[in-house]
Amino acid sequence: MKDWFKSGAPWIWLHAGAVAISVVMVVGLLLLIGVRGLGHFWPATVYEFDYRQPGGESVRVLGELSRSETVTAAALREAGFSVPEGQEVVQRHLIKMGNRDLTGRDFGWFIGDLIDAWRTPGPAVVMERTEWGNFYGYLVAVKEAGSEVAQGEAAWPEFQARLARANALAEEIRRIERYEIGAVNHRMERLRLDERRLELDRGLDALTREARRAEIAAQREALHGEYAAFQERLDALNDAARRDSVVTQTADGRSLEQPLAHIVRAWQPNAMGPVAKTGHYARSLWGFLAGTPREANTEGGIFPAIFGTVLMVILMSIVVTPLGVLAAIYLREYAKQGAVTRMIRISVNNLAGVPSIVFGVFGLGFFVYFLGGNLDRLFYPEALPSPTFGTPGLMWASLTLALLTLPVVIVATEEGLSRIPRSIREGSLALGATKAETLWKTVVPLAAPAMMTGLILAVARAAGEVAPLMLVGVVKLAPNLPVDGNFPYLHLERKFMHLGFHIFDVGFQSPNVEAARPLVYATALTLVAIIVVLNLTAIGIRNHLREKYRAESD
Numbered sequence: 216m217k218d219w220f221k222s223g224a225p226w227i228w229l230h231a232g233a234v235a236i237s238v239v240m241v242v243g244l245l246l247l248i249g250v251r252g253l254g255h256f257w258p259a260t261v262y263e264f265d266y267r268q269p270g271g272e273s274v275r276v277l278g279e280l281s282r283s284e285t286v287t288a289a290a291l292r293e294a295g296f297s298v299p300e301g302q303e304v305v306q307r308h309l310i311k312m313g314n315r316d317l318t319g320r321d322f323g324w325f326i327g328d329l330i331d332a333w334r335t336p337g338p339a340v341v342m343e344r345t346e347w348g349n350f351y352g353y354l355v356a357v358k359e360a361g362s363e364v365a366q367g368e369a370a371w372p373e374f375q376a377r378l379a380r381a382n383a384l385a386e387e388i389r390r391i392e393r394y395e396i397g398a399v400n401h402r403m404e405r406l407r408l409d410e411r412r413l414e415l416d417r418g419l420d421a422l423t424r425e426a427r428r429a430e431i432a433a434q435r436e437a438l439h440g441e442y443a444a445f446q447e448r449l450d451a452l453n454d455a456a457r458r459d460s461v462v463t464q465t466a467d468g469r470s471l472e473q474p475l476a477h478i479v480r481a482w483q484p485n486a487m488g489p490v491a492k493t494g495h496y497a498r499s500l501w502g503f504l505a506g507t508p509r510e511a512n513t514e515g516g517i518f519p520a521i522f523g524t525v526l527m528v529i530l531m532s533i534v535v536t537p538l539g540v541l542a543a544i545y546l547r548e549y550a551k552q553g554a555v556t557r558m559i560r561i562s563v564n565n566l567a568g569v570p571s572i573v574f575g576v577f578g579l580g581f582f583v584y585f586l587g588g589n590l591d592r593l594f595y596p597e598a599l600p601s602p603t604f605g606t607p608g609l610m611w612a613s614l615t616l617a618l619l620t621l622p623v624v625i626v627a628t629e630e631g632l633s634r635i636p637r638s639i640r641e642g643s644l645a646l647g648a649t650k651a652e653t654l655w656k657t658v659v660p661l662a663a664p665a666m667m668t669g670l671i672l673a674v675a676r677a678a679g680e681v682a683p684l685m686l687v688g689v690v691k692l693a694p695n696l697p698v699d700g701n702f703p704y705l706h707l708e709r710k711f712m713h714l715g716f717h718i719f720d721v722g723f724q725s726p727n728v729e730a731a732r733p734l735v736y737a738t739a740l741t742l743v744a745i746i747v748v749l750n751l752t753a754i755g756i757r758n759h760l761r762e763k764y765r766a767e768s769d
Contacts, residue, residue: 245743252740255733256499258484258492261339261351262310263466265331277339277351277466278312281322281729296326309729313341313349314465321348322729337486340463343479345509348730355462355470363462370461374481377459381475384456391449394700399442401701406435411597503737508692512721513731517738522696523609523689523711524678524745530613530707531620531677532670538617539624539673540659540666546625547632548654560629567622575683578615583607583687603708609697610707612688616680620673627672631665632658660760667757671750678746681715689713691720714742 219225259279267273288298288305298305306327315321342350356366357373365373410431413424456476463471479502482495506516550556587605595603604610635658643653681689690710697709718738725731 245740248736248740248743252733252736252738253500255737256496256503258341258482258487258495260335261341261484263334263336263339264325266325267329267331275466275468276310276312276323276325277336278310278323279341279351281309281311283308283327291326296329298326298328302328311349311351311729313351314347316347317465317469317471321727335485338483339485340481340483342463342473342481343514344473345477345479348510348514348727350463350471350473352463352465352471355464358460358462358472360458361460371483374461374475378475378478378481381456381459381478382480384452385476388449388452388456391445391452393695396442396445396449397695397699398701399438399445403435403438403442406431406438408597415597504741508717511726512691512717513725513727513734517714517717517741519693519696520712520714520717520738521741521745522698523693524714524742525749526697527609527613527616527711527713528674528678528749530609531616532674534613535617535620535624535673536666536670539621539669540628542621543625543628543632544654544659547629548658563622563625567626570682571619571680572682572686574615574619575686578611578618578683578687579607582611582614587611606708607686607688607710608708609688609711612684612711615683615687616677619680619683620677623672623676624666624669627669628662628666631662631668634665635661664757664761667753667760671753671757674749674753675746678742678749679715681713681719684713684716689716691716691724714738714745718742 261277261279263275263277265273266276283306285304285306288302291298291305291307308325308327308330309322310325311322312318313321336353338353340350340352340354344350354370354374356363357370357377358364359377410428413419413427413431419427457474459475460472461475461478463473465471480498484492487495503516504521505518507519508517509515546556546559550559583605587602587608591599591603591605639657639661640653643657644650648656688710690712693710693712695706695709697706697711698704699706718735721731721738722735
């Protein structure tokens with residue numbers, strides 16, 4: 216045994232074991248969030264059963280089995296349930312029943328001993344709605360303008376055809392509201408600012424001022440005409456969307472008529488085969504990734520959060536990379552190595568350990584209030600007192616995260632520069648190159664892979680930060696994306712959505728915790744996937760640079 220320890224083999228096994236545990240933990244984490252997040256979009260079986268309530272009354276329940284657990288019988292007896300004496304544990308089931316507009320709740324716990332036989336009725340329908348969550352029940356009839364056009368078995372295909380029409384109308388309404396009317400409102404706001412700027416300009420003569428006012432009035436009149444035309448078109452589309460409705464019935468016999476304009480999609484999971492379920496799964500997953508949030512972020516998609524996260528990370532990278540690289544080159548290549556330089560390095564290293572919320576407070580105080588406030592007074596006086604850059608936004612969030620990740624890039628670049636052999640520098644100088652030519656044409660390209668490593672670490676940290684963003688730009692729900700078709704197209708002053716804050720909001724601020732739980736896992740998996748994609752892109756660039764300069768050095 217003593218010889219075995221002296222051979223160093225135990226330390227090899229110890230290191231290998233640590234690596235194996237780390238890999239298992241990472242894989243386990245990804246599997247957990249993957250299974251719980253992606254499983255949400257699979258059309259689950261809908262069960263129906265009769266449930267004997269403690270008072271003896273029986274109710275019929277229809278819904279999806281969310282999860283089951285075993286509890287002690289004593290706890291249920293204290294809660295007022297009748298459990299046979301001698302029974303120690305009881306199994307209970309959490310059923311997603313939907314129909315929140317009728318019952319006031321989406322989920323309910325049911326004790327297994329009080330449930331009669333489970334059934335899976337084929338005609339059971341699940342409807343995803345724009346309000347009140349899912350509906351679980353049965354389709355009775357389809358109506359057009361209040362008159363019944365189909366019922367029984369003929370109702371389902373008629374319902375699907377008319378639902379496709381209603382969804383197309385809803386998409387047209389959303390496009391006009393978001394893009395067409397949004398563009399008109401943007402131009403009207405610019406006219407208002409032009410008029411205000413005209414009032415503040417004391418150097419204009421009266422004739423020029425009146426001419427400019429008349430021009431603004433004419434443009435505003437034209438915009439009012441465009442707005443009225445779009446509004447008329449919207450009214451016609453809304454009337455067409457309200458034409459159709461469906462009559463449905465819940466498991467306990469209650470009838471409910473619902474407009475098709477309020478239904479996103481509908482499916483009969485018990486009647487679907489594997490191929491149909493796979494198609495439904497793909498459509499639901501795409502709707503989650505490409506859609507916009509609804510119902511206080513507990514329904515709908517996360518596209519605005521994905522867009523905001525990626526755009527913020529790109530802007531942060533554009534700012535932090537040149538700053539960090541130039542600072543590291545100065546410290547390593549030009550600064551006199553002494554007490555001051557060591558002090559700067561110690562400060563940079565300690566800056567990496569400062570809590571991220573401190574960077575958020577600094578960003579709010581310096582970037583938003585000081586820098587943004589002064590920018591508003593200098594360049595946007597016509598918009599005051601409403602702030603333009605003197606409020607949290609995309610640019611300040613990117614700059615705050617660039618400051619937060621700056622130490623990572625500096626340290627990684629310095630390490631890369633220190634690994635370049637001294638002989639390469641001396642060889643370049645001996646061939647007649649100046650110090651600047653040696654640095655920028657020989658040393659910096661060879662250190663480029665290390666710079667990319669710093670950028671990879673910076674991207675990974677920036678994409679996952681949430682605390683500072685809550686102070687400098689991120690919001691629960693942003694009405695518009697930071698990029699659109701209105702000049703200047705990239706709106707750095709706008710607030711934006713972020714996947715990390717979306718997870719926090721859905722997981723801890725949601726009024727419907729059970730409904731939001733799968734979305735938290737799915738959003739977390741999306742955030743991890745985005746970070747992996749960004750890192751793999753940076754790693755690919757780093758490997759390309761490494762091979763390129765290795766080949767040139769050969």
